[in-house]
Every structure is written in C-alpha cells, then in structure tokens.
Amino acid sequence: MKKNFTRYLITSALPYANGPIHIGHLAGVYVPSDIYVRYLRQRGKEVISICGSDEHGVPITLKARQEGVTPQNIVDRYHEVNKKAFQEFGITFDIYSRTSNKIHYETASEFFKILYEKGIFIEKTTRQYFDEEANAFLADRYITGTCPHCGNGNAYGDQCEQCGSSLSPQELIDPVSTISGNKPVLKETTHWYLPLDRYEKWLRKWILEDHKEWKPNVFGQCKSWLDQGLQPRAVSRDLDWGVPVPVEGAEGKVLYVWFDAPIGYISATKELTGKWEKYWKDESTRMIHFIGKDNIVFHCIIFPCMLKAEGSYILPDNIPANEFLNLENEKISTSRNWAVWLHEYLEDFPGKQDVLRYVLCANAPESKDNDFTWNDFQNRNNNELVAILGNFVNRTIVLTHNYFKGCVPEISDLLKTDSEVLDEIRNIASRVTDSLENFRFREAVKLTMDLARLGNKYLADTEPWKLIKTDEARVKTILNISLQITANLSILMDPFLPFSMEKLRNFISFNEISWDLLGSHELLKAGHQIHNAGLLFEKIEDEQIRAQKDKLLITRKNHLKEEPVKEQKPEISFEDFSKMDMRTATIIHAEKVPKTKKLIKMQVDTGMDKRTIVSGIAEYYDPASLIGRKVCVLTNLAARKIKGIESQGMILLSENPDGTLHFVTPADEAVNGAEIN
RNA sequence: GGCGAGGUAGCUCAGCUGGUUAGAGCGCAUGAUUCAUAAUCAUGAGGUCGGCGGUUCAACCCCGCCUCUCGCUACCA
Structure with a gap:
C-alpha cells in the first residue's frame, strides 16, 4: 500500500478554546507534530501544518454563562493565550486559525449542504423540552425535577445524583428549567443524523485491511468500535452557539461541534492558501492527523465517513494518536488544576523551550500512558542536555579555540577509529530518519543523543589534550571530525531542539539545515572560523524543581478549598423531612x-x-x-x-x-x- | 460484564513476522581521565520478561485461563 506522495498535509488536533494548553496536550499532539513537520521541511518536502482553536460546543456556552460573558468572549481569550503560547514554544503551524471565523462558517455550512443535498443524512423528529421564556431547547442538565425512583426533588435531566439512576428528561416528575425556573414544554424538534452504520463495511476494509500499519493502540481502538457496531449520529443540535444549520426551517439549530471541528482543518487551509484543494483533493497528498487517544473515533471513523460521503476529498493516510501523559503519578486534570500549563512554564523557565520539548518527546506516551515528573525533567536536563550534548559541543569548541584560535583545522590521515566514527554519523542519521518516518519520536530523539554520546567517547578515546604536545597534525584531524559531528548534530537535532540548534549553528557560524547534508564530513571546511562557545543548556537546580512541586501542591489545595459549594436545593417542608x-x-x-x-x-x-x-x-x-x-x-x-x-x-x-x-x-x-x- | 491498550532490571522504557548467553538510558558500585557547566569515558552488579497451563525441537514474543493498571462501553453508582 505504499503510495507515492508528493506533498504533506499535517493537522494537529484543534485545542478546545475553554482553557489553556498543558503538557499533556503537548506531549500527545503538538510536540510530535511539530517535530515531524520540521523534519519534513528540512527534507525539502512540500508541507503545511494546520491547527486552530475549536470554539463551539456546550462547555463554552456554560463557561460563558458562569462568568456572565458571551461565548465569543471566552473563545477570544483562550484563542489568544494558546496561539501565543504555541508560537513562543516554537510550534510552527503554518496557520493557527479558529472555528469562529467567517471562512469556517462558510466552509462547514457548505460541507453540510453538500451532504444534505446528496441525501446522506437521516432526518429524525423527536420531542424535547423547550423553555418558552428563554426561547431555547434545554440540554439534559439544564432540567431538574423529581426523580421517579427515589423522590429526590432535585434530580437532573440525565441522572439523579441521590439514587444514581440514569434518567431521560421526560421521566422527571414536575420538570423545571434551570434557566428561567419555568416549567418547560415538550416541543418537536428535527435533527439530522449521519448514518455511520452504512459506512461500516467500507470502514472495515479501509482500516482493518488497508491500514494495518496504524499504531496498535489506534488500530485496536478502531476495531473495537467497528465490532461494537456503529450508530447514526446526530450532526445538529438545538443551541445558539455554533455554525447554523443551512437548511430552511432550521432556525436555532447549529452543527454539532464534532461535525464542525474537523472541518476546521479544511477552512484553516483555505484561509492559508488559495490552492487549498491540492492539499485536500489530490491523491498525491499525504494527510496525517496528530491527535490524542480521546480523539481516535472522530479522526479514524467519523471524519473519514464525512469526507467519504462528500466524495471529493482525500482520506488520512495515518493517524499516529498518542496515549495520555500523567503528572507526578496522577492523571492530569484541568478541573483539579493538576497540570503544568504551557503559558506558566514559559514564564517560569524563560528560554527553556527546548528542555520541555526534549523531555516531553523523550518520554512521550507513544504506546501507553506515561508519567511526567519534575525530577525526571531535572535529570534529563542535567544528565542529558547539559552533560552529554551541551558538554560535547562546549568541549569541541573550546578545544578548537585553545589550539587553533577557532579556525577549523584540516584533516590529514584518517585512522580506523576516525573512519568508524564518520560512518557512525551516517548510520545514526539514517536510523533517526527511519524512526521519524514511522512516528517513533522517542526512539528518534534518543538516537540523536547517541550521536552526542559518540562525540564524547571519541574525544575520550583520542585524548587530543594529551596529543597536542606531541602530534599537532593528529589533533587537527580529531577536532575536525569533532566539529563535523557538531555540525551534523545541529541539523539532526533541529526538529527536536530548534532553539538550541540555532544557537549552536551561531556558535560555529553555520546555517545549513537541509537533511540531505546529514552524514557529510565536510559541513565545516578547513579554515572556516567559528565563534566562541556559550552555554547551550544550563543546569536546573533543586530549588527550581522544589518550587514547581510546591506550586502543584498549593494550587491543588487551594482549588479544593475554592471549589464552589453546590447550591442549596429547593426548600422542603418539615413533613417532607419527617418522611x-x-x-x-x-x-x-x-x-x-x-x-x-x-x-x-x-x-x-x-x-x-x-x-x-x-x-x-x-x-x-x-x-x-x-x-x-x-x-x-x-x-x-x-x-x-x-x-x-x-x-x-x-x-x-x-x-x-x-x-x-x-x-x-x-x-x-x-x-x-x-x-x- | 464486554471491548481495546498495557504489565520486561531500583526508576523510565526498547525488544520486527517465535531461534544461540533478554537490551538502552538514568540510578548504584569500581576504575580511568581533566579539554569541558565536578561534566566525560570504561567496567560491573541487578530481571524465574505479571501468574498458571498449553502448542512447539524451541516462546518475552502464539493459544487458553487468572490477576493488576489505563481507556471506551454497559441494565455500573
């Protein structure tokens, strides 16, 4: 099934615009996606990287209501925060768009219309509670009433918290709208459904037969869904925040957020380039979705069905979904504030984007849930970035300055050890390439570090600081090779550590990053003048780590205290109580x-x-x-x-x-x- | 309960379609070294590959049962 692709369309899950980005999002989606995109660019591939804010859906309207502002207000806030944080962190999207854009409304609307006109949808009319004063259909949790099972007077439309039975709103006795306090009325409403079940056979072949190369966690999850059988899924709902359903008589209805969000990839591409169709409709484009495991069903099943139903779009070739990242042994939780937020990290560790990128990649949850700990963060920084990589680069540059005034010395005779080291550069580069091509990012980053290890070993084995007294020609060769390793590192590690590698290239006055150059033994020509070395990375002290751990514990403790206490239930009589x-x-x-x-x-x-x-x-x-x-x-x-x-x-x-x-x-x-x- | 993904050295994890003494990094111990942010390099100790049974000349890798973790799901609360 290897196709010949000539261009790449890379999408990264659209972050939901009701909160900031944390390390779980980064490790699962944005760090791998950015590494991959940077790698492709270095290879000179035609590639675009698409992302943006996902801004519709009920949770945003809820948050807006809580804060007494408009939904637009909420999404504006987080769109800016996240866009800025990504940019500062060095995530190089070609566009970071948003689904509240006009172009998205048009695109999503158009997409719906095409499916509608093709008769793809099933139309179903049901009776739902409607609040006449608020003039809105009520979501299940906006309705309270008396539980038919236990008599609890404050049961919600979807479940009774007292006896635990799950309910439907119609079962409630004396339902009340929590918006107006009035009694809602049952009213007919019509919705459109995407009949996923009709695509089951096609999906089985497309995934289970044609895409066996997908990661086990992704493939397995899809198989599980397919084996359980697919149901038609409503693509519209009664809400006033979202893309209006473009059908006559559909006032007050919007596209369900899961339907409009992935179309956001398309509208963002349109916004980016007038030639968007060659990315979305040309079979020679390879589309890859980077997502977290919570998104597998949407990107592997539902969105492909939408694209297939529309008919003119290509399908994703791979969907390398990651698992979840834990923090200090506990699940990351926005509501409990158990997270490391990107915008806060950028403030607390200025200039250390690469450290987090490195740690999150080296410990990415590629095949199973993984754990981020601050101790590990410190160890990897101090033992790997500082001690292995930074140190090797520093030794090489310092030695070159000490012995040859910063001028790249020339090679004379190559010994066997020299040739072996030079061969190993090529070998490592090709293995890194292979790992990246197969979305094995942790393996890739580990291999790049092996190249720095090789450099340290080479210096330790050849001991130029001893030879300088007796055999300057030999030292010249050794340092030339060490500098070639350094230059190769600056290319090979660029996708992972873009800030530091740029810094490194400045140290050695070198500004090539083309992947094709990897393995070359003449990246720095003899006679080339390099600059003085600065420090590529600095140690992170225990104090900083302790501060971060304290911060986590404190915010969590405060959060527990500040958690709003639930409102008092409606008054009851003494009689009620005495029952x-x-x-x-x-x-x-x-x-x-x-x-x-x-x-x-x-x-x-x-x-x-x-x-x-x-x-x-x-x-x-x-x-x-x-x-x-x-x-x-x-x-x-x-x-x-x-x-x-x-x-x-x-x-x-x-x-x-x-x-x-x-x-x-x-x-x-x-x-x-x-x-x- | 059903389904999916995991359970491999103290820690974090690799191990492709079954094949000789199961790997890496960190940590630990010992030694070497000083160009380098006390960084580096070498050597070593550490595993009945979650448990039990089976298939096979041969299983960490295949099959069955059990057990623990995570996720989805369910007439779970």
Whole structure:
C-alpha cells in the first residue's frame, strides 16, 4: 500500500478554546507534530501544518454563562493565550486559525449542504423540552425535577445524583428549567443524523485491511468500535452557539461541534492558501492527523465517513494518536488544576523551550500512558542536555579555540577509529530518519543523543589534550571530525531542539539545515572560523524543581478549598423531612461485590433488623476496615436491586468536590436504631 | 460484564513476522581521565520478561485461563 506522495498535509488536533494548553496536550499532539513537520521541511518536502482553536460546543456556552460573558468572549481569550503560547514554544503551524471565523462558517455550512443535498443524512423528529421564556431547547442538565425512583426533588435531566439512576428528561416528575425556573414544554424538534452504520463495511476494509500499519493502540481502538457496531449520529443540535444549520426551517439549530471541528482543518487551509484543494483533493497528498487517544473515533471513523460521503476529498493516510501523559503519578486534570500549563512554564523557565520539548518527546506516551515528573525533567536536563550534548559541543569548541584560535583545522590521515566514527554519523542519521518516518519520536530523539554520546567517547578515546604536545597534525584531524559531528548534530537535532540548534549553528557560524547534508564530513571546511562557545543548556537546580512541586501542591489545595459549594436545593417542608427514617447502625459484615469496580455489599445492624445494603464505595474503603463501623442509614428508602442483590436502604456519605466519599459517622454514644432527626 | 491498550532490571522504557548467553538510558558500585557547566569515558552488579497451563525441537514474543493498571462501553453508582 505504499503510495507515492508528493506533498504533506499535517493537522494537529484543534485545542478546545475553554482553557489553556498543558503538557499533556503537548506531549500527545503538538510536540510530535511539530517535530515531524520540521523534519519534513528540512527534507525539502512540500508541507503545511494546520491547527486552530475549536470554539463551539456546550462547555463554552456554560463557561460563558458562569462568568456572565458571551461565548465569543471566552473563545477570544483562550484563542489568544494558546496561539501565543504555541508560537513562543516554537510550534510552527503554518496557520493557527479558529472555528469562529467567517471562512469556517462558510466552509462547514457548505460541507453540510453538500451532504444534505446528496441525501446522506437521516432526518429524525423527536420531542424535547423547550423553555418558552428563554426561547431555547434545554440540554439534559439544564432540567431538574423529581426523580421517579427515589423522590429526590432535585434530580437532573440525565441522572439523579441521590439514587444514581440514569434518567431521560421526560421521566422527571414536575420538570423545571434551570434557566428561567419555568416549567418547560415538550416541543418537536428535527435533527439530522449521519448514518455511520452504512459506512461500516467500507470502514472495515479501509482500516482493518488497508491500514494495518496504524499504531496498535489506534488500530485496536478502531476495531473495537467497528465490532461494537456503529450508530447514526446526530450532526445538529438545538443551541445558539455554533455554525447554523443551512437548511430552511432550521432556525436555532447549529452543527454539532464534532461535525464542525474537523472541518476546521479544511477552512484553516483555505484561509492559508488559495490552492487549498491540492492539499485536500489530490491523491498525491499525504494527510496525517496528530491527535490524542480521546480523539481516535472522530479522526479514524467519523471524519473519514464525512469526507467519504462528500466524495471529493482525500482520506488520512495515518493517524499516529498518542496515549495520555500523567503528572507526578496522577492523571492530569484541568478541573483539579493538576497540570503544568504551557503559558506558566514559559514564564517560569524563560528560554527553556527546548528542555520541555526534549523531555516531553523523550518520554512521550507513544504506546501507553506515561508519567511526567519534575525530577525526571531535572535529570534529563542535567544528565542529558547539559552533560552529554551541551558538554560535547562546549568541549569541541573550546578545544578548537585553545589550539587553533577557532579556525577549523584540516584533516590529514584518517585512522580506523576516525573512519568508524564518520560512518557512525551516517548510520545514526539514517536510523533517526527511519524512526521519524514511522512516528517513533522517542526512539528518534534518543538516537540523536547517541550521536552526542559518540562525540564524547571519541574525544575520550583520542585524548587530543594529551596529543597536542606531541602530534599537532593528529589533533587537527580529531577536532575536525569533532566539529563535523557538531555540525551534523545541529541539523539532526533541529526538529527536536530548534532553539538550541540555532544557537549552536551561531556558535560555529553555520546555517545549513537541509537533511540531505546529514552524514557529510565536510559541513565545516578547513579554515572556516567559528565563534566562541556559550552555554547551550544550563543546569536546573533543586530549588527550581522544589518550587514547581510546591506550586502543584498549593494550587491543588487551594482549588479544593475554592471549589464552589453546590447550591442549596429547593426548600422542603418539615413533613417532607419527617418522611425520611434515618437511623444509626453498625456494619457487621462487608464484602466486595464480585465483578464490579465500586460496589460493596454490607450487612448492617439497624437495631430494628439486620439488613443488606449495597453501596458504591469500594474505591475509597476496604471491606475489612468497615466491619464494626458506625454509620447513618436511610432505612425506609425503597429497596432496589443492584447487580442482582437487593439493597435495603442507603448509607449516608458525604462527597467532596473531587468525588471522594466519606462516611457520615455518628458519635460513639449513639446506639443502633437511634433515630436521626 | 464486554471491548481495546498495557504489565520486561531500583526508576523510565526498547525488544520486527517465535531461534544461540533478554537490551538502552538514568540510578548504584569500581576504575580511568581533566579539554569541558565536578561534566566525560570504561567496567560491573541487578530481571524465574505479571501468574498458571498449553502448542512447539524451541516462546518475552502464539493459544487458553487468572490477576493488576489505563481507556471506551454497559441494565455500573
């Protein structure tokens, strides 16, 4: 299936414009994509790199409402922050566009229209709750009402947080719109669906047979989706923020964000160049999507179906999705502020873009989730960038200045060791090339560092500082070769460490970066004058690392405190309250319910009886530690079957903003069966 | 529960379609060295390749079962 491609279209997942960029995004998507793009440019390939902000969707409207500003306001803010951060970090998109642009509205609209006119979509009319005062259909979580199962008066349209049952809005008794507080009415609404199921056969062949070379995590995920069977998927929804559905009578409807976002790649290309069609519609273009694993289904299944349905577009040739990056052993979480934010890193470590690029690449989550730790960051900087690479370059340049006044000396006779080293430059370069071609970026960056290691070893083996006293000609050869290694490094490492390599090329007054030059033994001609060396990298001290770790812990602690406390529920009468029969009780037996993640089955002594209660606390409590524990129990809650076990009541637990559960514990003096009033 | 991806030296990870003594970097120990940001170079110690069973002349790599982690999903909460 090797095709002859003559140009490249590289896309990087459009960051969602409701927050800043963190190291997880970088390691998963933008660092690999930028390395690849820079590499292609150095090879002289025709390539464009596309990215931009994804600015539609419900979360942005929610955030806007929370802050009392317009959605446009929110996306303007993050678009600027992220665009600037990417640029400063050296991510070289040819364009960083945005989906609130006019050109995107036109492109997305046009795309929809073509599919619409081809009769691709299925049209379905359903009844949804509508708020007449706000004049808007209500998303599930904008509706509250009484839970039909447990009677909780404050259940949401999608689920009841009290009894945990998942609901649909129509099941709620006495639904209320949280926007206006009014009672919503059921109203018919029509939406369009992309019948993914009709493309299943085609997808199976295209992915499972024609693209076996995709990464295992990507291929496996696709297979999983295909085996589960695809469903038609709504491409429109009732919302006032997004690209309007370009069909008569579709007022108040916009394209679903998953539909318009990938089209953003197309509109960004249009914005970049009038010749956009040769990138999107010419079979000799190789399109590659860089994404994180959360985006696999959209880029491997849905977007290709859209392109296929439209008919005139090419399909992606590869989608090297990465897994996730953890931070200090915990999942990165925006809401818990457990992240290293790019814009903050750039402030805290000015001029150290390459250090982060290097660490994130060397430890990228290519085949499985990986961990970023500040200790590792420090170690890699100090032991690899400073000690191996920076040191080798510095030794070479200093020696050249000490012995030959900064003038590149000439080669005389080559010994076997010299030839072997020169051969090894070529060898490493070709292996780096191979790794990059196959999206193995961590392997690639490791190999480039091997070239610097080779340089250090060469110097240690040949010891020019000793020979200078007896054999100057030999020293000339040695330093010439060391300088050739240095010049080769400045090309080979440029995709990974662009800032430092530019600096290095200034040290040696060299400004070629063409990949074709790699392996050459004459990048620096004898007689060429080089500049003095500065430091390529500097050590990072423990103090800085400690500060970063402290910062993480502090922001997290503050975040927990500042997490807004949930609003009080609507008033109830004393009568309502007195309906509830709550007692103190003691757990007398507890065991994990087999084959579940969270469930523990308990026997509790309520004073009145001994009964079974099933509770979802296994993630926070060990069954053995529960026995003998005093708890509060809602005893007259209707029994409910959970995993085939009848749960007779509910144990009261408090839930922290981070989701952890904690028992509400009665004082020691309370006896079993004591009423709680 | 179903599906997917992982579980390889103290740590972070490589190991292509099964084939002789399982690799790298860091860390650790010992030695060499001083041109270099006390950096470098060499040598060494460390693994029953998650567990059990099977296929095979031969398995880290194939098959089955079990177990742990992550993700998606489900009549999970």
